[in-house]
Amino acid sequence: MHGKSAWPRIALYSVTWPVMFAYLSWKHTTKLGDKVREVSGKGKPRQVWEQWVVAFRHSISPKKYYVFELFRPERYANAGAYIARYEFKGGLHNLIESRIDQSSRRILNNKAAFFLHCEKAGVTTIPSFMLVHDDGRIERLATFEGDLPPVDIFFKPFRGRGGRGCERWLRQPDGSYADQYDTRKSPADLLAHIRAQAKIEPVIVQQALFGHSALRDLSINVLTTCRVMSVKNESGGYEVTHAVFKSSTRSDSVVDNFHKGGIVSRVDVTSGKLGPASDAGTKQPCVWFDRHPTTGAMIAGRQLPFWQETKELLCRGHAAFSDRITIGWDVAITDDGPVIVEGNVQSGCDMIQRTHDLPAGIGRLAECYAHHIQIAERQPISESWKARRARA
Known part of the structure; x- marks a missing residue:
């Protein structure tokens, strides 16, 4: 509105x-x-x-x-x-967005376009194989033999948020696929199942990855990710200002989101070490976990592998979307290094501010953002933004 x-x-x-x-x-x-x-x-x-x-x-x-x-x-x-959610999302984000004429927002909000854009820019992202449209039409994003890629498969709604509608199917030695409940499907049956799901909303089919072996005792059964905020600084470069690490607590889940049993830890952006973990804070206040509540593995003080490489990857990724002032990244750390899952155009700060003792309004994120807001206030609203608002 x-x-x-x-x-x-x-x-x-x-x-x-x-x-x-x-x-x-x-x-x-x-x-x-x-x-x-x-x-x-x-x-x-x-x-x-x-x-x-x-x-x-x-x-x-x-x-x-x-x-x-x-x-x-x-x-x-x-x-x-x-910083309240509405102050960023739909507020300050839109103030800056309205001054951008050719925005990369469309690419970031399109999972297929995002994968192709990152591939072209040499930025490591999760392999995406095909987009299944609601009419059953298949748009291949990568080359593979057969109806489905011969790898573990993870698919999700094209415009999905919060882990809803996601499914993971692991490829078996006989060529079939099995989900977390050991339901088995042949490639033809799985493709038919994906097409049925796509009738509700188009589906993107990706490779199912697993987190670094040193972090498996925090992941239970999912690909754990970090939510990382990067910002364009005053000199036009890019830097990481905040990060949190998401863990899973449920063996039947395939994602690490809050409503699927996820917990979140602060990440020290300099060292890559974790703080204690917590849920969203609306069910059990003041409960923080130094150890994982399911596995008993130590969380607080844990060192994330490939942390410097993760920050470097995200700064290169941000440079590929150079009109963005901030991007909220979901990035996984695997045995082969960091892999970007997606970039969020209007990322909020709730997870960051819950897990960090200082709010987002204090520190580099706020300083850089204030710099770009001052610039935006002196610029006219772009014609493309006016056109989008007229259509809305």
């Missing part, structure tokens, strides 16, 4: 927000307040009061008060520097 069409909703929220806020404060404090009191010593009335303070001063919701653990004094002191 943009422009004049947004005003009715803004007017409604302006009148009703105190009631909505009171309900959300009651909901989250009832659910999480007792545990927070045990850890922080702050009773529920104090927690509610702080929620109202950060809402008035910094537009932080009751939910984010708990997600960012603002009941911790050192975090509460920096509450004004926490």
Whole structure:
């Protein structure tokens, strides 16, 4: 919703927000307040009061008060520097995007185009073999013999988010494929299954990779990834500012997302060492894992392999999308080195700010972003952006 069409909703929220806020404060404090009191010593009335303070001063919701653990004094002191999801996604991102005439946004949002673009630029990304359209038509992105590539297969909706609709099928010695429940399909049956899924939404078929052998005790059964933020700096170069490592806790999952049992750790961007892990913070506040809750493997202090190579790959990747100020990368670290899974145009900071003690509004990401915002404010809105908004 943009422009004049947004005003009715803004007017409604302006009148009703105190009631909505009171309900959300009651909901989250009832659910999480007792545990927070045990850890922080702050009773529920104090927690509610702080929620109202950060809402008035910094537009932080009751939910984010708990997600960012603002009941911790050192975090509460920096509450004004926490960046809300809407401030980045659809806010500051759009301010800068609106000044770009020929945007690479389309390529980043298109999994097939992203793979081909990275291949051309010499940037290592997850092998993508074909795009299956909703009419059953197959568009091959790479050369292989037969109906399906003779490798482990991972497929997902072309526009999918959050790991929904993903499936992994491992190739067996007899040429068939098996999923995590040991359901078996011949190549012809699996292709028919993929085409059936594509009728709902086009499907991209990729190679199923596995994480580095030194990290297998944190992955359970999935390809674990890092979410890494890179930014174009003041001199036009690129640097990595934040990173988190995602682990899985469920043997029946094929992705590492939160709603599939994932947990997230801070990554020290200089050394590549992990901090303790946590979930999204809305179910069990103040719970941090130094060891993996399923395998017992040590998380805190763990060294990620190929970390310098990972940062170098992502900076080269960012250079291939040079109009972007920031990119939120999903990157896997395998035995052969880092492999980019995808790049996100409008990446938020919630995982970063939950796991890091300093908010995203403090540090290099904020400094570089502020530099580019100042430049964007002096530039006219591009004609292509105006045309897109007119169509919307």
